[in-house]
Amino acid sequence: MKMILILLVFLFSNQLSDQDNSLEIHVIDLKNRTGQVILDVFDSELGFPMKTENAIFRRKMSIPQDGKLVFYIHGLKDGEYAFALIHDENENDKLDQNFIGIPKEGAGASNNATGFMRPPSYKDSKFIVTKPLKLTIKMLYF
Structure with missing residues (x-):
């Protein structure tokens, strides 16, 4: 009986830890207060960051x-x-770009990742969540 109780407590605590993770994302270096900021979170490289x-x-x-x-x-x-x-x-709910694909609006990514002549990669932007995290991201303008 004691072993079953310990096992139940262990299983329940693991379920709670999966649900308690949170992100607090501070966005800095906004050039003005016009419009809105859109955050898209991905759990795989599929479509990151544009789709x-x-x-x-x-x-x-x-x-x-x-x-x-x-x-x-x-x-x-x-x-x-x-x-x-x-x-x-x-x-307009999208990143506006000029005719060669350079962003006309600010953009940022986790880990403050950037790409040279391309959007940042998932590999450079990914991070692991196992506990609550507080992150600061710089908005970049080109």
Whole structure:
């Protein structure tokens, strides 16, 4: 009986740890308070970062008057994730680019990853979640 109780406590605590992970993402270096910032979270490299339909989570947020923008995500399971951010100044729900593909709006990625003449890769952007994390991401403008 005692062994069964210990086993149940162990199993229940593992389930709780999978549900308690959270991200607190601070977005810095926004050039203005126009529009919104869009966060897309991915749990695989499939579609990262441009195919937002492959994101497991999407949130849009207006930029507060003080310019301090923080996204909170709760209930993440242990695992590998990456996210992309867009400063969607004209609120058309996408990253506007010029005719050769250079972003006209701000963009950012987890790990502050960047790509040379391309979007950042999932490999450079991925991080492991096993506990609550607080991250700071710089918005980049080109």
